[in-house]
Structures are given as structure tokens and as C-alpha cells.
Amino acid sequence: MSEIKQRTKPAVRTSARDPITQWLDVFTKLLALPPAERERIRDELEDHLRMRVDDLMILGMSEPEAIEKAVTELGETAELAKRFKEARTSTRRRRLMHTTMFAAAGLALTVGAMNLIPSSAPTPGATPSQVAGEKQPENDESMGKDIAPGNLEDIFTTIAESHGVKHFVHWGSLEEAGVFNDSEVGAIPASGLSMGKVAIFLNSHLGLDGADAVTARFEDDILEFGTVRYFDKREIITVDHDVSDLVPAGNVLEYTAEADQLRKGISTVVEPYIWRGEDAIGAIVCNGSQLSVRAPERVQGKIIEYIERLRAIQHQKHGAAERAHDEAIALQRRDQEQLIEQTHKRFVEVSNKIQDLEQDLHRTNFEFYAVKLKLDELERRYHDTADGEERQELGDRLVHAQVDHGTIESKRSRLRHQLDVALNRLLELEHTMNVLQTPTAATTERRLPNRSGTQSRTAVTTVDEQRRANQGR
Amino acid sequence: MARKTATPQLTQDHTELIVLSVLSEGPSYGYSISKQIAARSEDEFRIGASQLYPLLTKMEKQGLVETDWEEIKSKSADPDAPGRKRKWYRLASKGERRLQQRIEAHKRFTSLINSFIATDPAAGAVA
Numbered sequence: 230m231s232e233i234k235q236r237t238k239p240a241v242r243t244s245a246r247d248p249i250t251q252w253l254d255v256f257t258k259l260l261a262l263p264p265a266e267r268e269r270i271r272d273e274l275e276d277h278l279r280m281r282v283d284d285l286m287i288l289g290m291s292e293p294e295a296i297e298k299a300v301t302e303l304g305e306t307a308e309l310a311k312r313f314k315e316a317r318t319s320t321r322r323r324r325l326m327h328t329t330m331f332a333a334a335g336l337a338l339t340v341g342a343m344n345l346i347p348s349s350a351p352t353p354g355a356t357p358s359q360v361a362g363e364k365q366p367e368n369d370e371s372m373g374k375d376i377a378p379g380n381l382e383d384i385f386t387t388i389a390e391s392h393g394v395k396h397f398v399h400w401g402s403l404e405e406a407g408v409f410n411d412s413e414v415g416a417i418p419a420s421g422l423s424m425g426k427v428a429i430f431l432n433s434h435l436g437l438d439g440a441d442a443v444t445a446r447f448e449d450d451i452l453e454f455g456t457v458r459y460f461d462k463r464e465i466i467t468v469d470h471d472v473s474d475l476v477p478a479g480n481v482l483e484y485t486a487e488a489d490q491l492r493k494g495i496s497t498v499v500e501p502y503i504w505r506g507e508d509a510i511g512a513i514v515c516n517g518s519q520l521s522v523r524a525p526e527r528v529q530g531k532i533i534e535y536i537e538r539l540r541a542i543q544h545q546k547h548g549a550a551e552r553a554h555d556e557a558i559a560l561q562r563r564d565q566e567q568l569i570e571q572t573h574k575r576f577v578e579v580s581n582k583i584q585d586l587e588q589d590l591h592r593t594n595f596e597f598y599a600v601k602l603k604l605d606e607l608e609r610r611y612h613d614t615a616d617g618e619e620r621q622e623l624g625d626r627l628v629h630a631q632v633d634h635g636t637i638e639s640k641r642s643r644l645r646h647q648l649d650v651a652l653n654r655l656l657e658l659e660h661t662m663n664v665l666q667t668p669t670a671a672t673t674e675r676r677l678p679n680r681s682g683t684q685s686r687t688a689v690t691t692v693d694e695q696r697r698a699n700q701g702r
Numbered sequence: 703m704a705r706k707t708a709t710p711q712l713t714q715d716h717t718e719l720i721v722l723s724v725l726s727e728g729p730s731y732g733y734s735i736s737k738q739i740a741a742r743s744e745d746e747f748r749i750g751a752s753q754l755y756p757l758l759t760k761m762e763k764q765g766l767v768e769t770d771w772e773e774i775k776s777k778s779a780d781p782d783a784p785g786r787k788r789k790w791y792r793l794a795s796k797g798e799r800r801l802q803q804r805i806e807a808h809k810r811f812t813s814l815i816n817s818f819i820a821t822d823p824a825a826g827a828v829a
Contacts (some may be wrong), residue, residue, distance in 0.1 A: 272771075272787040
């Protein structure tokens with residue numbers, strides 16, 4: 230392929246920590262492969278991403294949009310890393326890795342882990358040649374024979390021999406877990422069973438689970454046996470996560486309550502044994518909005534999944550809170566409008582009442598002055614007359630007129646009081662409407678109904694004038 | 703108005719056949735392979751990077767393809783600085799045999815399917 234060497238290409242925008250580089254850093258750390266192989270996969274994906282970004286930008290996207298789309302197209306990071314690992318893992322390795330997956334995930338997750346391996350079952354409608362033409366390596370994942378009772382060393386030897394590979398046992402790690410080369414293991418009906426199920430029997434016989442469970446790695450054509458704890462210690466990596474959307478920006482090296490919550494969440498939910506006790510091998514440090522996690526490779530993917538789950542929950546919560554806030558504002562607006570409407574209606578009623586009272590007072594005043602004139606006239610005639618009979622009659626009429634005068638005076642006082650009460654009520658209603666119609670944070674965009682505002686301002690002037698006029702009467 | 707037909711779903715064997723077929727026409731690299739597949743299928747088949755690159759890795763491990771690296775130098779970049787790397791794939795002889803097997807298997811499969819849908823005497827022809 231020498232003819233394809235040293236082609237040139239237009240300048241590509243790169244920077245030491247551009248988003249593509251950042252994504253590749255995380256992705257590479259999740260690749261559980263030898264360093265040289267990781268770098269080759271990284272180089273190939275970087276070439277793909279930068280070409281894709283160039284194409285998308287030619288189509289009109291901005292650079293950040295193009296990068297986001299190109300990275301999104303690659304799918305979930307941990308899943309992609311797993312696909313590469315599965316693709317690279319040879320037939321024999323894949324079969325043996327099933328044991329590893331079993332031990333790491335534990336009994337309950339074994340079946341799930343096995344399901345992650347690409348199915349080799351013929352698809353419906355596959356031809357005989359498709360089924361028989363090429364032997365699919367994934368088909369052969371079961372042991373060919375049962376394993377007879379024996380000591381642990383014999384069992385490991387049997388498993389390795391059945392797969393035709395050399396093996397090495399990290400006895401130190403197993404002894405820490407309380408099992409030894411001469412630990413007795415009962416018969417395992419391994420024939421036809423997947424390696425994962427064989428491992429279930431093995432760990433069950435030995436009474437091991439969790440970090441103490443036996444697991445295996447296949448490196449450099451040697452099958453290694455040890456505990457989960459041992460391999461976890463050997464496969465520690467550090468991954469930095471940008472959690473600025475989950476943890477409010479704080480000072481560097483400063484723990485916020487949210488950061489502490491996130492740290493506790495991970496250490497409680499994801500493989501708790503890694504973070505606790507004197508033998509803790511993992512560490513979580515939150516510097517500002519950067520979360521640095523030191524943990525075994527197999528756990529890093531789980532941590533990413535946990536953080537993504539938190540993001541999804543926060544997104545849902547945020548959406549629910551926004552909806553509740555909008556509903557509260559809408560309800561508040563409806564209540565407020567109803568209240569304004571009711572207040573306005575009451576304002577009009579009181580205004581009309583005031584008009585009636587004013588008219589009544591006006592008529593009463595007229596009657597009062599008429600009775601007063603009549604009373605003055607009768608008093609004058611009563612004092613001027615010398616006729617006893619006429620004086621008696623004028624005296625009677627005078628008494629009646631005085632009663633009328635008193636009655637009308639009482640009526641005037643009552644009307645004045647009612648008018649004062651009504652005017653005060655009108656002022657209160659005016660004030661209420663002004664308060665209700667004042668724009669608040671929740672109702673900033675709302676505008677006052679012109680009708681109420683204009684009328685109420687006019688009414689206030691009228692009320693004040695009326696009050697002054699009324700007091701002068 | 704023409705009825706739109708559903709896009710056929712590719713099995714893993716189909717995907718392998720298509721990639722091998724593209725490479726049988728000459729060396730190519732990942733991004734170019736995915737674009738050729740989309741173009742030749744009128745955008746009906748889209749093999750994403752998350753599917754394509756692991757498949758190419760697997761094919762390399764199985765000896766179906768041979769690979770070579772090219773250094774992409776930017777015109778404006780420092781001539782002494784390392785360039786971006788591009789991985790080229792070329793069909794190996796084992797890959798050519800695998801391609802022929804896949805083609806034969808596909809023909810046989812199609813023939814069997816046709817035997818079910820071409821026997822209606824009233825229709826007189828394959829539907």
C-alpha cells in the first residue's frame with residue numbers, strides 16, 4: 230500500500246483539549262486492551278470523527294454542533310469500548326472471558342452478562358450452508374466434559390486443559406480469600422454448560438462471592454486465575470468526568486454538598502467494596518466540577534452508567550419542576566384575574582350605591598331645608614300671634630314640624646355615615662385593584678385591563694372630592 | 703402515491719458481505735467505507751461507526767483484511783509535527799474466499815426464499 234502514503238489534507242482544527250480529544254481520552258481509558266492497541270483504535274476513531282465533523286460543517290453545521298453530532302453517532306461510550314473488546318477477543322479468549330464476566334458480575338448478573346456476547350444462533354431462515362458452512366466461534370462456549378471432584382489446583386488444570394491453554398494461578402489472592410490449592414471442590418456437571426455456569430458451581434463449592442470470587446483473565450496466551458479483588462487492583466485506571474451539570478461550580482479542591490452526595494452515591498451503589506475499609510483500592514475526588522475516579526477498568530463503565538442515570542433523573546426532575554412552576558403560575562394568574570374581576574364588580578356596585586346615597590342625601594337635604602324654613606316660619610308666627618286658638622294650632626303644627634325636622638336630621642346623619650362607609654369601601658377596593666394589577670415576577674407579561682384601571686383612578690378622584698364635599702355639608 | 707417499503711434489516715453476515723464487497727473494489731478506510739455503503743444503497747443501509755469499526759477489527763483478527771497506516775499531514779501544520787493517522791484496509795486472500803462463501807450463501811438463501819414466493823400459478827411470476 231505504499232502508493233497511499235503521505236497524502237495531504239486541508240488543515241484540521243485540533244487543540245490539546247478539544248472536545249474530540251476529551252472524548253477520546255475517556256474512551257481510550259475504557260478500552261480494556263493493551264496500550265498499543267488502544268492507541269491504534271483511538272487514532273482510527275479520531276480520523277473518523279474529524280472527517281465526519283468536516284463533512285457536517287460543510288453541510289452547514291457549526292463546529293460545536295458537528296462535534297456533538299459526530300460523537301453522538303458513535304453511541305454510548307462504554308458500549309462502544311465493549312464492542313471493540315469483544316471484536317478483538319479471539320474465539321478462545323471470548324470463551325474464557327465468560328468466566329471473568331461471571332465472577333465480576335456475580336451470580337445474579339451472570340445470565341445478563343452472557344447475553345451481552347454476540348449471539349451465534351442461526352437467524353430464522355438461515356440456510357444450511359450458513360449454519361454449517363462456517364463454524365461460529367461463539368457456539369463453542371461450553372465445557373466438553375464433566376469435572377470430577379478434586380482439589381482446586383486440579384480443577385484449574387482441568388479447565389485450562391479443556392481449552393488447550395497454559396495457566397497460572399495467583400494463589401496468594403486465593404489464600405487471602407480463604408481457599409488453597411488443596412481445597413476440595415465437588416463434582417461439577419460441566420458438560421454442555423457455559424463457562425459462566427461452571428464458574429457458578431466452582432465459586433459455590435468454594436463458598437466465594439463478590440470480591441473474593443474466583444475469576445480469570447486470558448493474557449498473552451496464558452489463562453490466569455485469581456480473585457476479583459486481585460485483578461481489580463491490577464487493572465486500576467483513573468477517569469475524569471465533567472460533572473458541571475450535576476455539581477454547581479465551586480472552588481477548586483472545595484467539596485460542595487452536591488459533590489459529596491455524588492461521591493457517596495457512587496461509593497454506595499457501584500461496587501461498594503472498592504471504596505471502603507482499609508483495603509479500599511478506589512478513590513473519588515471532586516475538584517470543583519471535575520470528578521476524578523480511580524477504579525478498576527471493569528467498574529469505570531458502571532460509574533459512567535451511574536452518572537448518566539443521575540443526569541436522566543435530574544433532567545426528569547427539572548422537567549417536572551418546570552411544569553409544576555408553570556402550572557402554579559397559570560393557577561395564580563387565573564385566581565388573580567378572578568379576584569380582579571370580583572373586585573371590579575364590587576367596585577362598580579359600591580360606586581352605584583354611592584350615587585344612590587348621594588341622590589338620597591341631596592333629596593334629604595332639600596327636605597331638611599324645606600322643613601327648616603317651615604319650622605322657622607311657624608316659630609315666627611307662634612311668637613307673633615295673640616290669638617289663643619291660633620296659637621294652640623300653631624303650637625301643634627310646630628311640634629309636628631320639629632318632629633319632622635328631627636327625623637330628617639337623623640336621616641341626613643345616617644346617609645352621611647353610609648356615604649362615608651361606602652366611600653371608604655370604594656377606596657379599599659381601589660387599593661386592592663392597584664395591588665392585584667401590579668406586575669409581579671410571575672405575572673410580568675400580564676397587562677392590566679384598561680377598563681378597571683381608568684375607572685378606578687377616576688373613581689378615587691371622585692371619592693376624594695365627594696368626601697370633601699360631603700364633609701362640608 | 704407510491705407506497706414506501708420498509709428498509710431491510712441487515713444481519714451481521716450481510717454487513718460482513720457488504721464490507722468485504724466494498725473492499726474487493728480496492729483499499730479503503732473506515733469513514734470512506736461507511737460513505738460508500740450509504741451511497742451505493744441510496745442511503746438505505748447505514749452501518750454506523752459503532753458497528754463498522756469493531757467489525758473491521760474482528761475481520762483483521764480473523765485475517766480477512768490487511769491493514770496499513772497513512773499519516774495525514776496538514777498543509778498548514780508544522781512539517782515536523784506528527785500528523786493524523788488513517789488506517790487503510792485491503793482485502794486479504796482469506797477475505798476473498800470469505801466473500802465468495804458469503805455470496806454463495808446469500809444466493810442459496812435468496813433462492814430458497816424465492817421458491818416459496820414464485821410458485822403461485824395464478825400469479826405466474828415472482829411477486
